[in-house]
Amino acid sequence: MGLVSGLLLLPLAPARGVVWVAEKLQETAERELYDPGVVRAQLAALNRELDEGLIDIDEFEAEEEKLLDRLYAAQARSGTRYGR
Template sequence: MGLLKEVVLLPFAPVRGSAWVIGQLLTEAERIYYDPAAVRAELARLEEQLEAGEIDEEEFDRREDELLDRLETGLRNSAATGNGTAR
């Protein structure tokens, strides 16, 4: 049955391969987006922008909340998967 299934589904191999690649890209993009080290670096840059007067307190607070949410999600995901990327 397995061989017959593969022969029947052979025309769909490019679609299945494309779906796998898209899934891998999405996984890597999420890993980078929620990486605690990257989020901490963005928080540091945000604070530098505030100190330099490039952004006001309201903008700082808004963006800081977004980054802290990302950091929390990244740390939660790291703890759940046990991959040890949290520092």
Template sequence: MGLLSQVLLLPFAPVRGSAWVIRQVMREAERIYYDPATIRAELASLEEQLESGEISEEEFDRREDELLERLEAAAGVQQGGGGFG
């Protein structure tokens, strides 16, 4: 970029900076969401909730299916060597 371009685009610097921050936050959120260790911990917590009677068998099955799908998606991304963003 030339000096003139930088001067003309200077008022948009906060917008570009905000967009970068949002991308970084989204990337980190996806990393945590698809982290196998996080998913396994959620599965363990879900099982504890079922055993203590906090949730029904139907609720357990529904949420377990969601978590297993996330775990499967995370494994697919890791095998492909790509990232989430």
């Protein structure tokens, strides 16, 4: 970047910084959302809640479906496939 363009674009630096931070936060959130280990731990916790009677079978099945969808999406993103 040249001196003139650097000076002209200087007022936009804070906005570019905010955009960069937002992109990094989004990347981190997606990585955690689609982390197979996190999803498996949530599935295990969901099973414990069902076993302990904290949730009923309908609530369990609804949450399980959401978690399994996230797990399959994570596997698709990473290129690994396991039986459904």
